[in-house]
Amino acid sequence: MRHAAVLVDEVIEMLRLEEGMHIIDCTLGDAGHAEKILESIGETGKYLGIDVDPEAIVRAKHFLHTYRTQTLFARDNFVHIKKIVKGTGFSPVNGILLDLGWSTPQFEERGRGFSFLQSDEPLDMRFGSDVANSSSDVPSKTAADILHTHSADQLAQIFADYGEEKWSKEIAQDIVLCREKKAIATVEDLVEIILQVYRRILKTDKDVPWIGGLHPATKVFQALRITVNNELHVLEKTLPDAIDVLAPKGRLAVITFHSLEDRIVKHYFKSQTKKNIHIITKKPIMCSKEEYDRNPRARSAKLRVIEKI
Ligand SMILES: C[S@@+](CC[C@H](N)C(=O)[O-])C[C@H]1O[C@@H](n2cnc3c(N)ncnc32)[C@H](O)[C@@H]1O
Known part of the structure; x- marks a missing residue:
């Protein structure tokens, strides 16, 4: 489209x-x-x-x-x-x-994991995948690289600063726990972690506990995209x-x-x-x-x- x-x-x-x-x-x-x-x-x-x-x-x-x-x-x-x-x-x-x-x-068709609805896509999120994305000339990390290399505190900071995500610390901690067991490689892997945190905090068993018209993954995905592309x-x-x-x-x-x-x-x-x-x-x-x-x-x-x- x-x-x-x-x-x-x-x-x-x-x-x-x-x-x-x-x-x-x-x-x-x-x-x-x-x-x-x-x-x-x-x-x-x-x-x-x-x-x-x-x-x-x-x-x-x-x-x-x-x-x-x-x-x-x-x-x-x-x-x-x-x-x-x-x-x-x-x-x-x-x-x-x-x-x-x-x-x-880019969002819907290029398979770069920008949208939390495209479950099978890899968590890339770079606008241009093999060219420098930042002001330095080093190709930047993918979203999956960031999820695997940053500490829980660093991830929480990213989600809070660039996504204004209320449960940034809880989501970051769950990411760190999950990545020790299994790689967080696809959109679905990350969305599932975020949904688990929301369900636990909101004490709900709803598949997707939407809040004020927002999918729980919206803010974390925005924060990661901003970070990946600097x-x-x-x-x-x-x-x-x-x-x-x-x-x-x-x-x-x-x-x-x-x-x-x-x-x-x-x-x-x-x-x-x-x-x-x-x-x-x-x-x-x-x-x-x-x-x-x-x-x-x-x-x-x-x-x-x-x-x-
Ligand atoms: C909102 S779209 C632009 C749409 C365009 N004005 C049109 O009418 O179709 C933003 C575009 O900017 C590109 N982009 C984002 N950040 C960039 C950057 N730092 N340098 C170069 N291109 C960038 C994206 O790859 C994307 O194609």
């Missing part, structure tokens, strides 16, 4: 796209934003799409085939944006988009570099999907106000009810935009 891009009209409007502009899309994904960007910048515009996932590049090239003379692609981590711009000679940069997180095919550190490092490569009056648009990311973007933008940027969105832009009805994933999307002075 193709990914449904979020806040597309809002991104196009906020980037103030014009004929002939040069735009970098740091999160190419399934090229939904890319298509609209390319429509807006016309035949003289240029587009550079970055994605760490090799399959995203292949799919996007297919979707953007008609624009092949205007498009460039880099299979890389966007944390390397400066190096990518230098290497491709892509200049001037009039706009940059970061649409964070995963795409629908997502928060990568974002912190990328924001100043993205602003650096922008031409004067160029705009940077960032779409986040959870409060940890949004906080980083909000605080960084605030800290740079009047130094080298203007904040365009005093409050983040959220989706319309119509978009929410069409695409429930848009519910948590927040768009923040700045302009370089």
Whole structure:
């Protein structure tokens, strides 16, 4: 299934796209934003799409085939944006988009264990499996590696910090006990441990004790994905570099999907106000009810935009 891009009209409007502009899309994904960007910048515009996932590049090239003379692609981590711009000679940069997180095919079809519903998948969770995921050039560990190498305290910290998981300590302790007997290799292995903890604490024999519409595994899976891909550190490092490569009056648009990311973007933008940027969105832009009805994933999307002075 193709990914449904979020806040597309809002991104196009906020980037103030014009004929002939040069735009970098740091999160190419399934090229939904890319298509609209390319429509807006016309035949003289240029587009550079970055994605760490090799399959995203292949799919996007297919979707953007008609624009092949205007498009460039880099299979890389966007944390390397400066190096990518230098290497491709892509200049001037009039706009940059970061649409964070995963795409629908990654989540549902690529067998990387992002979704707690895909029981048989291995616990990988890397966006791009054989390329550096972090700001260092060392390929990062998989989620299974983390579950097997971190102490109970370290795991509890990850689940609390990146998932705001209430039972982080209990889940971490059970993981450490279980891994001594049997490898935690698949989504099902981990989900079963989390469910056991919830059932024990809530004194229920329900198969899945949902809490406030959330599956008990939701937060731990988010926390592991953030850790595996070093997502928060990568974002912190990328924001100043993205602003650096922008031409004067160029705009940077960032779409986040959870409060940890949004906080980083909000605080960084605030800290740079009047130094080298203007904040365009005093409050983040959220989706319309119509978009929410069409695409429930848009519910948590927040768009923040700045302009370089
Ligand atoms: C939400 S999707 C983007 C969807 C896209 N805007 C569209 O319209 O289809 C996020 C994409 O960013 C990629 N990604 C996430 N973190 C990345 C990083 N640090 N460097 C490069 N690509 C990354 C993922 O592989 C995924 O394809």
